[in-house]
Amino acid sequence: MQQDIRLISVDMDGTFLNPKGKVSLRNLEAAKKAQEAGIVFSIATGRFYENAAIGALDMGLNCPIISLNGAKISAAPLGRVIASHYMSIESAMQAYHVLEELGAPYYVFADRFVGIRSNKDKHHSQLEYGDERMRKETDTRFIYGREACLELIQKGIYKFYVHAYDDLAQLSHIRTTLQSEAKLSVLTQSSISNIEIMPPAIDKGSGIMELAKFLNIPLSQVMAIGDQENDLPMLIKAGLGVAMDNASQLVKDNSDVITLSNANDGVAHAIYTYALGQA
Numbered sequence: 001m002q003q004d005i006r007l008i009s010v011d012m013d014g015t016f017l018n019p020k021g022k023v024s025l026r027n028l029e030a031a032k033k034a035q036e037a038g039i040v041f042s043i044a045t046g047r048f049y050e051n052a053a054i055g056a057l058d059m060g061l062n063c064p065i066i067s068l069n070g071a072k073i074s075a076a077p078l079g080r081v082i083a084s085h086y087m088s089i090e091s092a093m094q095a096y097h098v099l100e101e102l103g104a105p106y107y108v109f110a111d112r113f114v115g116i117r118s119n120k121d122k123h124h125s126q127l128e129y130g131d132e133r134m135r136k137e138t139d140t141r142f143i144y145g146r147e148a149c150l151e152l153i154q155k156g157i158y159k160f161y162v163h164a165y166d167d168l169a170q171l172s173h174i175r176t177t178l179q180s181e182a183k184l185s186v187l188t189q190s191s192i193s194n195i196e197i198m199p200p201a202i203d204k205g206s207g208i209m210e211l212a213k214f215l216n217i218p219l220s221q222v223m224a225i226g227d228q229e230n231d232l233p234m235l236i237k238a239g240l241g242v243a244m245d246n247a248s249q250l251v252k253d254n255s256d257v258i259t260l261s262n263a264n265d266g267v268a269h270a271i272y273t274y275a276l277g278q279a
Contacts, residue, residue, distance in 0.1 A: 003240055005275040006217045008034055009066065009208045011226035012045040012055065013190065015244055016267050021128075023059050030268035031061060034275055040215055042066060044204045046190040046230055048109045048158070050138035051125040053077035064215075068109060069188065069198055069230050070207030071158040075214070078138065083210050084111075085202045086156045091184065095160055095197050096153055098181055100146065104174050107161045108149050114142045115149035115157075160197040171195060188230040196230060205233025225259065225270055227251060242270045 010016045010031075018024055031041045044066040045052050052067045056077040064082075065074050073082040087095075092108075099106050099117075107123060108115040114123055125134060126142060134140040143152070164171035175195050178184045186198045204226075212222055224231070224238035227247035235241030235255050243255035244266045252258055257274070260266035272278040 003223070003274050004221055005039060005223045005240065006221040007040045007042065007208075007212055007215060007223070008271065008275060009042045009044045009204075009211070009222060009224045009234055009238065010267055011204075011228070011231050012043055012047060012052070014227040014246060014262055015225055015231075016043070017262065019263050024265050024268070026265040026268040028059060028061075030265075030271040030276075031063075034271050035063070037276060039275055040064065040217070042208075042211060044070075044207055044224070044226075044231075044234055046161075046196060047125070048072075048114065049074065050078075050112065050134065050140040051129075054125075054129055054134070054138055064211055066204060066207035066211060068158045069190075069196060070202050070204050070210075070233075071199060073207055073210055073214075082214050084158075085199050086158060087197075087199045089154060089156070091200075092153045092157055092160075095178060095184055096150065098178055099160070099162065099174070102174055102177060104162050104170075105164065106149075107163075108152050108157045109159055109161070110152045110155060110157045112139050112141065113152055114140065115152045116142060116144050117146065117149055119144045158199070160195075162195040162197070163193060165193065168192060190228050190230045203233040204231060205237040208234045208237055223270070223274055225267055227262070240274060242274070 034041045042064040046069045049067040049072045052065050062076055071085045106117050186200055188196050212219055220239040222238040223240040224234040225242040226235055227244040241255040243252045243258045245261040259270040
């Protein structure tokens with residue numbers, strides 16, 4: 001069932017990466033074979049730009065990156081920035097006050113800075129790559145505490161990432177309060193244990209639209225692959241929206257086709273089947 005695909009946009013966690021957070025040889029091989037065939041392979045992730053870039057470079061992938069759910073787009077890892085979209089200070093401050101009142105754990109993301117509300121917390125990129133490597137290779141710094149986060153917000157941030165560990169009831173309460181008190185409707189999730197607060201009209205759907213326009217590729221020739229709520233906008237916008245078998249039911253219901261799970265190289269299966277016609 002090969003289709004005329006010129007751009008592939010793939011979510012990272014839960015999609016391109018397996019359940020252990022690693023890329024399989026088969027998925028990586030499929031991505032590179034697509035590139036060899038003249039198809040643009042791109043990553044579309046909620047991860048912050050520098051985190052996604054170092055991840056792509058570690059995988060040996062030179063490809064466009066849609067990071068921060070579409071808030072920052074680049075032509076290559078640590079390469080030319082195509083677009084940057086920040087939250088307004090007013091809406092960011094609204095979210096900040098609600099999160100502080102609720103005592104919610106959160107991160108804020110700015111250019112080359114990650115603000116971490118809790119002094120006892122660490123971002124997963126620190127655990128995966130280490131502070132020193134992130135600083136040396138991407139000039140990224142992690143700063144802690146309420147005042148540090150507030151300073152970044154006032155300078156300009158891309159998004160909030162709110163997490164509640166295993167307390168899903170708390171997370172639901174936080175989401176409801178944000179929607180009512182702060183009147184923030186631009187909320188999404190990359191898993192059941194987080195909330196992401198985005199700038200208006202910015203999501204992975206707007207991200208693939210901007211990237212496709214930059215590359216002069218019609219959306220009808222775009223294939224998007226994902227598994228969670230934050231992937232839905234790009235799955236809907238793309239000419240072919242592909243849900244992982246491990247995707248949420250909402251994602252499956254709003255996709256054109258379903259591939260194998262991320263434990264079974266579902267991205268490779270989709271690339272070979274729909275883009276390369278080699279299934």
